Amino acid sequence: MIQSEELDNAFVQEIMNEPGGEDLITCWSCGTCAATCLIRRYDPSFNPRLILHKAGLGLREQVLSSDEIWQCSACDICYPRCPKDIHISDVMKAIRNIAIREGYEPPGPFAEVDEEVCSGCAVCTRACPYEAIDRVVKNVKGTERAVAQVDKNLCLHCGVCVAACPSGAMSLETVNDKEIISRVGADGWLDQGGYLAGEATEPRILVFVCQWSIHSDTEWDRMDALQSENVRIVNLPCSGRVDPQAILMALTQGADGVLVAGCKEGECHYTRGTYLGRSKIALLETILGQMGMPQERVRFVELGSLNRYVLPRLIDSMSQDIKHLVTATV
Amino acid sequence: MVDASRQPRIEILSNSEVERVDGYVGNFRATVKKKPRYVIADRCNGCGECADVCPIEIPNNFEMDIAPRKAIDVPHDQAVPLVYAIDMDNCIECYKCVEACGDLDAIDFSQEEETVELDVGTIIVATGFDVFDAAVIPQYGYGEYPNVITAMELERLANSAGPTVGRLIRPSDGKMPESVAMILCVGSRDKRYNEYCSGFCCMYTIKNALLLKQMYPEMDITIFYMDIRTPSKGYEEFYNRAREAGVRFIQGRPSQITEDPETHNLFVEAEDQALGEVIEVEAEMVTLATAAIPRHDVEDLASTLTLSRSPSGFFMEYHPKLRPVDSPTDGVFLAGAAQGPKDIPASVAQGSGAAARAERILSSDTWEIEPIVASVVEERCINAQGRDCGLCAQACPYGAITVEPGQAAQITPAKCHGCGGCVAECPQDAIVQAHFTDAQIVAQLREFLREDPEEKIIAFMCHWCSYGGADNAGTSHFEYPPDSRGIRVMCSARMDQDFILEAFRRGAGMVLVSGCHPQDCHYITGQQVAAKRFSRIPRYLERMGIDPERFRVEWISAAEGEKYARVITEMSEKLRSFDKETIRTENDEARPSIERRLKRWKSVPQMAELMEEEEEVLT
Numbered sequence: 001m002i003q004s005e006e007l008d009n010a011f012v013q014e015i016m017n018e019p020g021g022e023d024l025i026t027c028w029s030c031g032t033c034a035a036t037c038l039i040r041r042y043d044p045s046f047n048p049r050l051i052l053h054k055a056g057l058g059l060r061e062q063v064l065s066s067d068e069i070w071q072c073s074a075c076d077i078c079y080p081r082c083p084k085d086i087h088i089s090d091v092m093k094a095i096r097n098i099a100i101r102e103g104y105e106p107p108g109p110f111a112e113v114d115e116e117v118c119s120g121c122a123v124c125t126r127a128c129p130y131e132a133i134d135r136v137v138k139n140v141k142g143t144e145r146a147v148a149q150v151d152k153n154l155c156l157h158c159g160v161c162v163a164a165c166p167s168g169a170m171s172l173e174t175v176n177d178k179e180i181i182s183r184v185g186a187d188g189w190l191d192q193g194g195y196l197a198g199e200a201t202e203p204r205i206l207v208f209v210c211q212w213s214i215h216s217d218t219e220w221d222r223m224d225a226l227q228s229e230n231v232r233i234v235n236l237p238c239s240g241r242v243d244p245q246a247i248l249m250a251l252t253q254g255a256d257g258v259l260v261a262g263c264k265e266g267e268c269h270y271t272r273g274t275y276l277g278r279s280k281i282a283l284l285e286t287i288l289g290q291m292g293m294p295q296e297r298v299r300f301v302e303l304g305s306l307n308r309y310v311l312p313r314l315i316d317s318m319s320q321d322i323k324h325l326v327t328a329t330v
Numbered sequence: 331m332v333d334a335s336r337q338p339r340i341e342i343l344s345n346s347e348v349e350r351v352d353g354y355v356g357n358f359r360a361t362v363k364k365k366p367r368y369v370i371a372d373r374c375n376g377c378g379e380c381a382d383v384c385p386i387e388i389p390n391n392f393e394m395d396i397a398p399r400k401a402i403d404v405p406h407d408q409a410v411p412l413v414y415a416i417d418m419d420n421c422i423e424c425y426k427c428v429e430a431c432g433d434l435d436a437i438d439f440s441q442e443e444e445t446v447e448l449d450v451g452t453i454i455v456a457t458g459f460d461v462f463d464a465a466v467i468p469q470y471g472y473g474e475y476p477n478v479i480t481a482m483e484l485e486r487l488a489n490s491a492g493p494t495v496g497r498l499i500r501p502s503d504g505k506m507p508e509s510v511a512m513i514l515c516v517g518s519r520d521k522r523y524n525e526y527c528s529g530f531c532c533m534y535t536i537k538n539a540l541l542l543k544q545m546y547p548e549m550d551i552t553i554f555y556m557d558i559r560t561p562s563k564g565y566e567e568f569y570n571r572a573r574e575a576g577v578r579f580i581q582g583r584p585s586q587i588t589e590d591p592e593t594h595n596l597f598v599e600a601e602d603q604a605l606g607e608v609i610e611v612e613a614e615m616v617t618l619a620t621a622a623i624p625r626h627d628v629e630d631l632a633s634t635l636t637l638s639r640s641p642s643g644f645f646m647e648y649h650p651k652l653r654p655v656d657s658p659t660d661g662v663f664l665a666g667a668a669q670g671p672k673d674i675p676a677s678v679a680q681g682s683g684a685a686a687r688a689e690r691i692l693s694s695d696t697w698e699i700e701p702i703v704a705s706v707v708e709e710r711c712i713n714a715q716g717r718d719c720g721l722c723a724q725a726c727p728y729g730a731i732t733v734e735p736g737q738a739a740q741i742t743p744a745k746c747h748g749c750g751g752c753v754a755e756c757p758q759d760a761i762v763q764a765h766f767t768d769a770q771i772v773a774q775l776r777e778f779l780r781e782d783p784e785e786k787i788i789a790f791m792c793h794w795c796s797y798g799g800a801d802n803a804g805t806s807h808f809e810y811p812p813d814s815r816g817i818r819v820m821c822s823a824r825m826d827q828d829f830i831l832e833a834f835r836r837g838a839g840m841v842l843v844s845g846c847h848p849q850d851c852h853y854i855t856g857q858q859v860a861a862k863r864f865s866r867i868p869r870y871l872e873r874m875g876i877d878p879e880r881f882r883v884e885w886i887s888a889a890e891g892e893k894y895a896r897v898i899t900e901m902s903e904k905l906r907s908f909d910k911e912t913i914r915t916e917n918d919e920a921r922p923s924i925e926r927r928l929k930r931w932k933s934v935p936q937m938a939e940l941m942e943e944e945e946e947v948l949t
Contacts, residue, residue, distance in 0.1 A: 002602070004509075004612035009550060012576070026573055029581070029604035053604045057578065 008058035014098060015055055021094030023086040027052045033078035033088050038212050038269065039071050046071050048078060048088050055095060064099045070106035073156045075212065075269040077305070100153050109173040110155040111162060113148045117169035120146035127164035127240070129271040130154045158270040159241040163280075175237050181246060183234045190253040192229075195322065202230045203256040203322040205315055208247075210239040210262045210277075212269035213303040214311075226312055230319075239263070239300070240273030244284050247298060256322050257297045259315060264304035274302065296321050331410035342411060349445070351453065351634055354730075354744040355661030356697055360448045366441035367415035369402075373436035376404065376412035380427035380437065388420050390493075394483045397493030402427050402437075407491060452661045452688035455645060456681060457631060459667040462517035462524065462621040469586040470516065470618060476502040477594050477615045478587060481512070481531070484538055484617045488545070498542065500615045502594035507614035509550035511598045512539060513584055518621035519556065526642045530673035531619035532559045536569055538617070539577045552578040552611050554600050562675065580609060587616060622671040635662050636729050638854040644670045655683040658854050659728060660697075660744065663687050702748035702765050702820060706739050710760035710934075714738035722752035722761060725823065727854035749853035750824030754863070759934045766819055768826070769936035775833055776940075778815040783837030784913040787814040787901050790825045792856075795846035798888025808895035811902035814842070821845065821853045822860035828928060830867060830881065835924040837917050839905045840880045842897065847885045857885070874920040879904065880913075 015021040027049075034040065034049040046068050055063050063069065074089035082088060096106075111124075115138065122135045125148065132154035135146050148161075148169070162170045162177070184190060184206060193199025214220055214235075223233055232255075236242060239262025247258045260281055268274040281300035288295050301314050334340050343362060350361040381400040390399035392406040401420040404412060416427070416437075428437045464472035464480055472478045477500045479487075490496035500507045512535050518528035532555070539551045553572075558579070560569045573579060582600035589596050596616050602609045624643035625631075632639055636659045638646040645664050648656035657664050663684035666677035691697065706722075713719045713733055720733040730745035731752060739761075741752075750763040759768060779786060791797040797818050803810065819825060822845025833841050843864055851857035861883075868878035884897050931937040 001599075002605070002607055002609040004597075004610065007550075007578070007611070009576070025576060026570065028573070028579070050605070053602075057580075057602075057605070057609075 002057075002059065006057075006059055006061070008060045011058045011060040011063075012056060015091070015094050018094035018097055020087065020090030023084065024052065024091055024094075025056050026084045027056060027086055028084065029053050030083060032081050032083065036078045036081050038075065038077060038215070039073070041217075042211070043071065048072065048092070051095070052086070052088065052091060055091070063095060064102060064104050067107045069095050069099060073158070073269055074271065075267070077267070096153070106152055106155075108152070109157050110152050111150050111157065111159070111170050111172050113150060114169045114171065115140045115147045117167050118147040118165075119167050119169070120148070121166065122146075122148070123164050123166060124148050124161035124170055127160050127276060128155075129158065129160060129240075129268075129273060130156055132156075133161060156270065158238045158273060159236075160238060160270065160273055160276055163241045163243045164276070175241065177243060177246065180234065180236070180243070181249070184232065184246065184250060185253075189232050190250065190255070192254045194254045194256040196256050196326065197254075200230070200256075203319045204230050204254060205232070205257045205259055205319055205322075206250050206255040207231065207233045207259045207261060207311070207315060208239070208242050209233055209235050209260075209311070210269070210273070210303075211235045211237055213239070213261055213263040215305065215308060219309055222309065223311060226315065231315055238268070238270050238273035239277030240268075240270065240275070240280075242277055242280060244280055244287075247284060251293070251297055257299065257318050259318050260298070260300045261303055261311060261314070262300065264302045267305055278302075294325050296325060331408075335410045343446075344411065345415065348631070348634060354742050355659075356451045356691060356744070358450045358453060358661065360450055360453070362446050362448060364444040364446060366443055367413060368418065368437060368439055368441050369414045369416065370436045370438050370441075371411060371413045373434050374413045375434065375436075376414070378404075378414070379430040380414055383426040383430045385424060385426065386420050386422060388417065393486050393493050394480070396483065396486055451692045452663065453635065454663045454665055454681075454684045454688060455631065455635065455637070455657065455668050456665040456684070457625055457628075457668045459622040459644075459671065460625050462623050464516055464618045464620050466523065467516065470513070470584070470616075471587050471589060471596075472618060475587065475589040475594070475596060475616075476500075477507070477589075477596055479615065479617055481534060481538060481617050481619045485534075488538065488541060496545075498545070500594075505614075506546070508548070509611075509613045509615075510539075510542060510552075511596070511611055511613035511616045512551065512553045512619065513598070513616065514553065514555045514619045515583065516618040516620045517623075524621050524623060524642065526671070527559065528619075528621040529559070529671040531621070533565060533568070533673060535617075535619045536560075536572045536577075540568075540572050540575060543572075543575045543577060550578070550613075551576075552580055552598075552613065554580050554582060554584050554598065556581070556583050562673070580604075580611070582609070622667060625668070628668075635659060636727065636854065637662065638727075638851070640670070641849040642670065644668065655680055655687050658747070658852075660747075661688075661691060697744060699743050700746070700748040702750075702763060703743045703746040704741055704748065704750065704753055704761050704763045705743075706741055707760050707762060708738035710758050711738040712758055712760070719757075721755045721757065725751040725755040725859045727751065727856055727859075747853060749821035749856045750819060751821060751853070751856050751859045754824050754826040755859065759930065759937075763820075763824065766824060767936055768828070768931070768934065769940045771817060771819070771826075771829060772832055772937065772940060774817050775829065775836060775838075778817075779833070779836040779838055784839045784910050784917070785813060785905070786838055787840045787842060787898065787905060788833045788838045789814045789816045789842040789898070790822075790829065790844065791816050791818050792822045792824075792845040792852075793818055793820045794852040795850055795888050796822075796844035796884070796886040796894065799844075799886040799890045799894040802888060802891030803895040804891070806891045808891050810895040810898040813839075813902045813905060814898045821851070821856040822864075823853065823856035825860060825863075827863060827867060827870075828931075831924045832928060834871075834876055834880075834917055835921055835928070837914070839908070839913055840882070840901055842882050842884065842901060844884045844886050844894075844897075847887055850887055871920075874923050876916050876920050877908075880908075880916075 015024050031049045034047045037048055039046045072089050072092040076089055078088050125133045125135055132151045134149050136149045137146050159172045159175050162172050195203040242260050262274045262277045265274050278300045284298050285295040346362050346364045349363050352359045380402045384400040384402045386401035387398040389395040390397045402414050402416045431437050486492040488498050517523040542549050560566045581603045584598045584600040587596050587598050596613050598611045637657050640646045645668050647654045648658055655663050665681040665684040722739050723731040723733045728745050730742050731739050733739045753761045753763045825843050830841050845857050848857050864883045871878050886893050
């Protein structure tokens with residue numbers, strides 16, 4: 001039972017004085033944000049409404065010590081839907097700021113830097129959507145040199161930096177390259193010959209899909225049903241997390257095409273992951289051309305919140321285009 | 331009120347009671363009892379010197395008994411008219427007030443109760459409401475714990491003209507409470523007390539919370555609610571203001587309040603539904619938003635003015651949507667919370683509506699009555715023949731019938747609404763309802779039962795409810811077997827026992843009588859008259875040898891198309907379960923006794939003609 005002593009009005013005031021926290025107590029707990037939130041799909045215990053309600057009651061200890069306040073990635077899908085026009089991720093940020101000041105630490109996981117491998121190029125610094133990575137001069141094994149440093153309070157474990165790092169110095173515990181490749185190649189999917197090589201009757205397509213771009217359970221179920229001999233779907237935390245090396249590897253090991261599906265520009269869960277993902281594929285197309293491979297073998301698509309259930313059609317369309325490649329050559 | 335008192339054409343009779351109302355729309359005569367004030371109104375200038383010298387102090391009911399008042403006092407400072415009155419139950423007759431009044435000489439201990447008769451065209455009932463007694467709910471501890479008070483008491487405590495001159499204190503120790511919990515829906519939205527929503531408690535509780543927040547910004551205020559209902563213009567914005575001002579809203583109905591006997595602080599326990607957890611809030615004071623309930627004397631006034639009451643106890647309007655200001659009695663209108671819980675804007679709107687409706691009558695010379703009124707055939711009325719009857723007057727919900735010894739019953743057409751209850755009750759068939767005569771109804775029966783009568787269900791339906799229900803069944807495409815034949819009358823009270831017998835005499839398989847639910851009756855008590863009559867019929871049928879299961883009574887509202895279809899379906903199934911031959915035999919057996927009973931129809935003018943037309947004439 002919650003008792004009066006726990007209802008800390010000063011805490012409510014503190015949040016409201018923090019930039020972004022002003023609208024906290026106007027929340028009436030309608031639950032629209034909770035119904036919208038994509039994080040709940042992966043972590044059912046996460047409920048933005050409940051966090052705001054607890055904060056509004058002034059349950060300081062409960063709120064600040066919870067893991068949930070660190071999970072909101074500020075994708076702001078909930079914000080345009082909130083009837084009280086509360087910028088929920090801003091309120092979360094205000095709460096987090098207080099937590100940081102009071103010495104609470106986010107639970108992670110965080111991107112980690114292998115300082116020995118890091119060249120200090122700062123590509124990750126520019127890629128990170130949260131400005132969580134800085135380049136600092138440090139003593140690494142006796143040498144003073146510049147290396148990347150991750151601010152744990154800001155990192156939201158999207159993995160964009162891991163994919164961006166040219167040296168392979170960044171890693172993230174949850175989604176690492178090895179794990180992604182093992183998912184791509186599970187059940188010997190990569191060991192079979194492709195359609196272009198004349199060893200399969202249908203083009204074999206690998207789909208990297210951003211886990212936030214699929215919104216409903218029904219849509220996930222339909223995607224699972226698509227998995228087959230010819231279609232392999234692998235979800236990533238962000239389309240910006242896609243690694244061009246992994247794509248090239250797949251293309252040379254039996255995949256005829258690689259489709260990368262991300263959120264629509266402006267709806268990205270990690271603010272600019274879509275931009276990064278799309279840029280990578282554009283670059284990859286050029287490289288494929290230079291290597292004498294058809295550019296049609298890679299493709300980037302955006303799944304907007306209003307065009308749902310389109311992935312099967314997009315896969316089919318890519319498959320058709322690859323078939324045309326053969327016809328055109330003949 | 332002050333404006334009203336200055337208007338020369340408005341006469342205010344305060345401290346008075348309406349004893350009796352006779353007459354009808356446009357011609358009412360109201361008998362009003364004016365209670366003595368023991369102060370001559372014309373002389374009293376409201377200076378209050380009498381109260382200053384009065385030695386007797388009694389609880390002040392306007393201040394919710396928190397403050398004292400004198401035995402000579404005005405009800406409250408803004409009272410209109412501002413005339414002092416002596417409370418004789420408490421006065422010790424020391425005459426100090428007489429002395430203080432001096433040359434004005436306004437005090438008159440010889441005043442007596444006075445009865446005045448007023449001739450009025452219309453009457454507006456605006457008697458307001460009472461407040462639910464929170465002590466009835468034991469778990470909230472009202473009356474036990476000093477710091478649990480009602481919102482009305484808070485209202486006085488926070489009022490700058492109140493007993494504490496606006497300084498909020500709590501009863502146990504006179505200190506200002508630093509935390510207040512406010513509980514909504516006390517005695518309302520609760521099946522054990524009042525099922526309805528009291529309507530305006532959300533708003534006044536939010537108002538009180540905001541008021542306290544403005545007076546004491548540091549005060550910790552928690553409102554416990556089930557739903558916040560702020561549907562009127564600007565109300566939602568007001569609610570938002572309270573939230574923004576830092577009032578804590580917890581959705582959950584408190585289960586109990588406990589008190590710390592040392593500090594007299596209170597612990598309110600409720601489940602915070604948004605949190606899914608039980609929460610216990612400590613408050614130095616708790617206020618209860620108690621339900622608005624009908625006035626204690628609502629029953630008396632209802633019978634004085636022939637008004638009906640809703641299930642909630644408030645006065646019932648003529649029609650909930652189309653005539654929300656009119657009462658069932660022509661010329662009597664309802665305004666404000668007397669008709670149902672209402673806030674100030676709604677009360678003012680309804681009051682203006684009632685005034686306009688009344689004016690419509692007052693400004694015209696004639697009054698259109700219903701074309702279906704009842705009239706007495708004087709030569710058939712046994713009361714005129716010196717026998718004491720008066721059954722018709724008892725059945726009339728409007729008091730439209732007067733029965734004087736030795737004279738035929740008199741119906742005032744302006745008061746008659748045409749329910750037909752008297753027509754059915756009259757044992758002599760001495761009353762005729764225009765457009766719904768016995769002959770007209772029996773003619774319908776005759777046509778319906780001309781062929782294969784034992785396969786038919788005769789369904790009597792009242793115009794306002796069950797006929798609407800049948801209509802609803804049709805428009806909603808609810809299917810039911812085609813065995814029923816409907817006969818529409820205005821009210822179930824019009825469904826004469828003779829019609830039911832006549833239906834069986836003519837060989838009907840089954841008979842249904844249907845009308846409004848008791849609280850829905852369009853004619854105040856018509857349904858009750860009918861229900862009483864119908865309750866006697868099964869035994870009567872049984873005595874005559876007719877299976878009482880072939881007769882059914884159902885109350886079906888205009889919205890219950892599904893129920894109408896179900897009742898007819900059930901009756902059809904029952905009818906088909908009977909052997910046709912058995913039905914015929916039963917009807918044949920009963921026929922002689924029914925015919926004996928209906929013999930008097932031969933002397934009823936139209937009925938006699940109808941009977942003669944047929945080959946088979948009543949024996």
